[in-house]
Amino acid sequence: MDFDIYEEVYKCSKCGLCQSVCPIYLATKNEMYLSRGRYIVLNNAYNYNKKLSSKFIKNLDLCLNCNLCKNFCPSNIDAKEIFTLLKFQNKYKYGFLSFSIIFFLILLTYKIRRKNIFVKRERIQAKNLKKENIIYFQGCINKYVNPSDKNATLNILGKLGYRVVKTSSLCCGLPYLSDGDLKSFQHNSNKIIDSVSSDIKYIVCSCDSCYETLEKIPELKEKIIRLDDILKLNNIELASNTSYVYHKPLIRNDECYLPSEIKILNKKGNCSLMENFLLLKHRKLADKLFKDVFYKQQDIENKTIITSCLLSKFGLEYLIKKMKTNTKVYSYSEYIYCDSIRKDNIYN
Ligand code: SF4
Ligand code: SF4
Known part of the structure; x- marks a missing residue:
């Protein structure tokens, strides 16, 4: 990765604009989980040649990697890139096993069960x-x-x-x-x-x-x-449909190709808390984020949600189970295959 962390964090003017968008900050009000707080620590560490504490590195996990702060930041500082590189340089460890191994084990358990x-x-x-x-x-x-x-x-x-x-x-x-x-x-x-x-x-x-x-x-x-x-x-016209709503994943900056009638739940994007696997890593914080920052019960109750991210689908299914609501979630492909262009264009 050709990227200088020091040069990046030096650009932070400490304006605090990232406070208004960072989902983790909004849920915790803890500056140490915000890009600005982390950049201040990093600046100090570089200026005074100090070692970063293992707690600081571990807490990098409490970030969704959504880069909403970057999109809002006047200096366009890339939080996601910085935090990934820091984890690499400081030999971050999720626990006894690396998280990637745990993730594959979880998926394997699901496969056997389903x-x-x-x-x-x-x-x-x-x-x-x-x-x-x-x-x-x-x-x-x-x-x-x-x-x-x-x-x-x-x-x-x-x-x-x-x-x-x-x-x-x-x-x-x-x-x-x-x-x-x-x-x-x-x-x-x-x-x-x-x-x-x-x-x-x-x-x-x-x-x-x-x-x-x-x-x-x-x-x-x-x-x-x-x-x-x-x-x-392929200039495929999608059949109009008003019975669905779209969950725009935070990681997606542009618009997903959908019929204009389909309402987007939040144009800025929402998180299913799987973007950085927060739902698997920090369940309590994930539950708080769902309750306080992302969807309210009435936003998704009795709706059919489409999402173009399969990790989002996974996270939304968890949320729906927890809320005990009568909501269905389809992936974009499932929706297209079953309900939209099937009858109108491709499948004629
Ligand atoms: S918005 Fe950007 S420049 Fe402003 S405090 Fe946050 S990281 Fe720093
Ligand atoms: S990447 Fe997302 S969660 Fe992480 S600090 Fe920025 S806004 Fe907050």
């Missing part, structure tokens, strides 16, 4: 295949927990006429970034790069978190694309 409930849908292929070869990057949530999104995406891509030469089973590397384990991230990225031959036009993601992570790999940047961008590229 193994039999998914029925593979028949794959539909268009008669006239387009020339373009693509890879579908399913991501770990699809692989272990939510294969219906994968089946829906493959159906949509097939029906659009793409030649899906491979469904990648590799991890995008987000759990490694969350650990600050840049070595494993690079190793994982090399495996992904090696799996992409030169004839591949696109690597399609149906999860915004996977897309965001893969975008960091310069060798893949030109090929990575999200499913909703593929629909836009």
Whole structure:
């Protein structure tokens, strides 16, 4: 990573604007969990040649990596990049086991528990295949927990006429970034790069978190694309629909391709607390954030929510269970496959 932390944090004018957007600060009112508070500590450490305490490094985990503070910051300081690099330089440890191992164990448990409930849908292929070869990057949530999104995406891509030469089973590397384990991230990225031959036009993601992570790999940047961008590229008109609302993940800066009738729950974006796996790492704080900062019961009660991030889907399902509300959550692909263009455009 070609990035100078000292130069970045030096840019902080201490204006405090980040206070108004940082979800963790809003829930805790603790300056030490805010970018400004951390930058002050870092500045001192660099100026006086002091070592950072292990508590400071551990507390970097209490950040969603959402970069809302960066988007709001007059100096455009990249909190996410700084905190990841700090974890790496200071050999951050989540606990006895690294968090990435714990994350994969959780997913594996889910897979074993939910193994039999998914029925593979028949794959539909268009008669006239387009020339373009693509890879579908399913991501770990699809692989272990939510294969219906994968089946829906493959159906949509097939029906659009793409030649899906491979469904990648590799991890995008987000759990490694969350650990600050840049070595494993690079190793994982090399495996992904090696799996992409030169004839591949696109690597399609149906999860915004996977897309965001893969975008960091310069060798893949030109090929990575999200499913909703593929629909836009193919000029697919989406059927109007007012019965859904959209959960915009915090990590997504641009608009997801949706019919204009679909209401966005919060245009700035909301968090399912899975962006930096906070829901898995710090359950109490996650519950407080859900209650005080993100969704209120009435926001989501009896609604059908669509989200373009599978980690968000995972987090929202937890929230719904906790609130005991009659709410359903679909991924973007599941929604498209079942309810929108199926009858109108692609599936005619
Ligand atoms: S908004 Fe940016 S410049 Fe202002 S205090 Fe926060 S990090 Fe510093
Ligand atoms: S990245 Fe998000 S959670 Fe972390 S300090 Fe910035 S606004 Fe707060």
